Amino acid sequence: MPVVGMAGGGQLARMTQQAAIALGVRLRVLAGSPDESAAQVVADVRVGDDRAQADLNAFAKGCDVVTFDHEHVPGDHIRELEDAGVPCRPGAAALAHAQDKLVMRERLSGLGAPCPAYAHVPAAAPLAFLEAFAREHGWPLVLKATRGGYDGKGVWVAEGLDRATAELVGRLVAEGVDLMVEEHVPFRRELAALVARSPYGQGAAYPIVETVQEGGICVEVISPAPGLSADLAAEAQSLALRIADELGVVGLLAVELFETSGGLLVNELAMRPHNSGHWTIEGARTSQFEQHLRAVLDLPLGSTEPTAPYTVMANVLGGDDPDVYPRYIHVMAHDPGVKVHFYGKGVRPGRKIGHVTALGSDLAEVRERARHAAAYLRWGPAMGEGR
Secondary structure, three states: OOEEEEEOOOHHHHHHHHHHHHHOOEEEEEEOOOOOOHHHOOOEEEEOOOOOHHHHHHHHOOOOEEEEOOOOOOHHHHHHHHHOOOOEOOOHHHHHHHHEHHHHHHHHHHOOOOOOOEEEEOOOOHHHHHHHHHHHHOOOEEEEEOEOOOOOOOEEEEOOOOHHHHHHHHHHHHOOOOEEEEEOOOOOEEEEEEEEEOOOOOEEEOOOEEEEEEOOEEEEEEEOOOOOOHHHHHHHHHHHHHHHHHHOOOEEEEEEEEEEOOEEEEEEEEOOOOHHHOOHHHHEOOOHHHHHHHHHOOOOOOOOOEOOOEEEEEEEEOOOOOOOHHHHHHHHHHOOOOEEEEOOOOOOOOOEEEEEEEEEOOHHHHHHHHHHHHHHHHHHHHHHOOO
16 A cells, blocks of 8 residues: 655644545654654654755655645755655645745736735835835735745734834844735635645545634634535636646645635635645545545545535634643533544644534534534633633
């Protein structure tokens, strides 16, 4: 049976292991330490730095294919593996569009994909440039670091050309942060399109979901997105499949979207299993983690058919009390139908430590069940006391 190497030892690799067991696939993980989320549950763990070429080269020996649970492995390192004959999926050429937001915007705009207005901010006279951009697109503006950043990190909203903006831009430029600017989009809600593509060229699309963000962190995913017209859902799926094909993505592609009064706009891309797809473990015939393994191994892709009319996933964030286990017992007793997934991470306030999933035919009821479980795991009985 094949060996799949996954660079990165986070919760995505941890949940991929569950799918690998059922498929009979051996998953090898390159983790930064033996304590990382995936390293706790995967038998074949190599401890090393996934941004160091020597560690990547040693890790890849004996792997039939190498894939990633994050976008931070340098493209040059991936290209060296590819030049040595190691299949990397996605490859460096595709992954560059998830690693660099400016590269992504330029390529997607060239393909005619709908995107917000954007521009690269020069290090020389950046404030004058922002002022000119705002004259055309209005305040506020969204500033983004072109590389790095996730869960709201590396993104700033500038309300105007005031002292706070001047200090922020000055600090970022001094730190060598490469910046881009985008118009502030007045969207109705955020959606996500999750698709898979194999080397053979087969594609599969999951139902379009609605994602709910708080403080830059996704706290809830609703599948399918309530009230989304069949035409707009089909448009979003078609757009994501087209992007996957045009960029040569192999594996999963998550396309984060804004739904606006004028239609859809592409916000971000991720080329790996994604938070917006965790609901598929219980809510789809084929989980996103199994689908990713099928795709990178060039196996026939699995069914994306939902297992229930509605599935809601709620992220579990750390609270003030790290002793989660007693609250876990309450959640299981309160609602035996809720599924709880913990990531083996230490509890810190606001840290993503797991997720819960609820399924059913009444959306309001399903949302309440998922929200109650996530809130109780975070706060316990105090969740009703103004939390």
